[in-house]
Amino acid sequence: MAMKVKAVDKLGKRLFEGGVQLVLLACAVFSLSTLVLVFYFLLSNSLPFFEKVTPGEFLTGDYWNPFSENPSYGVLPLLTGTFLVSLIAGIIAIPIGLGCSIYIAEIAPLKVKNILKPVIEVIAGIPSVVLGLFAVIVLADWVQRIFDPFSKLNALLAGLILAVMMIPIQVSIAEEAMNSVPRSLREASYALGATKWETIRHVVLPASLSGLIASVVLALGRAIGETMAVTMAAGNAAQVTSNPLFPVLTMPASLAIEIPEAVVGSTPYQALFAVGLLLFMITFAVNMIADIILTRFKEGYD
Secondary structure, three states: OHHHHHHHHHHHHHHHHHHHHHHHHHHHHHHHHHHHHHHHHHHHHHHHHHOOOOHHHHHHOOOEEOOOOOOEEOOHHHHHHHHHHHHHHHHHHHHHHHHHHHHHHHHOOHHHHHHHHHHHHHHHHOOHHHHHHHHHHHHHHHHHHHHOOOOOOOHHHHHHHHHHHHHHHHHHHHHHHHHOOOHHHHHHHHHOOOOHHHHHHHHHHHHOHHHHHHHHHHHHHHHHHOOHHHHHHOEOOOOOOOOOOOOEOOHHHHHHHHHHHOOOOOHHHHHHHHHHHHHHHHHHHHHHHHHHHHHHHHHOOO
């Protein structure tokens, strides 16, 4: 009788484990299918546009005005605007994020760490529209008084608020990377007479370099794809410029602003899908690069 009960228990466990595996497989297939369907949706709506405008003209054209009497579909102003804002955000956020992550992971007392980590998580959860309002109402006046920009809304303002959004992402991943460095490496460094700062500089940072790079790449990916805050702060003028005090139009902002105006099936509508396809490919590539870097980092300590 006991043998039969054990056999039934084993069968039940196997059925349960098999069911869990099927559910997890279904979740994975659903996620992958969603990604493929989004790509197909963007591609199928973009292909008719590329029958009218070549990819070369689309990528190198320096004028974007899809709704004028003589429409122009050069995406270069949107590309330069996107990368200019992301570059400004990166220049501001990367050193601050790195400093914060070093302090939390290596220096801060436990009580301070327990306060800072939730605060950073709260900042990461603030809706982008709220940060956009903060940029327009508060930061815009500061930028105007200090830099006297061409326009109150400009690439610098958008970059500043994007930096605020990037820092929590970078800090979370970078701190995890530094915490993953084996304690034995630190102890060996201290045993050789190194100070805490020397250990951080010569042991912890080099050992966690892949994770630190991945944190930067993922944060930049967030910056490239951000829509609402940038739409509110960047000024939304489609122009090729390297001046951070000029207004710019990014790819996500262009989609948010112009899709409601486009007639379904029209050339401007198809052009916006082409912009969406390009943005999808850029963000996908950025995230894949970060994932590869993180995978190599984790393999280094397996």
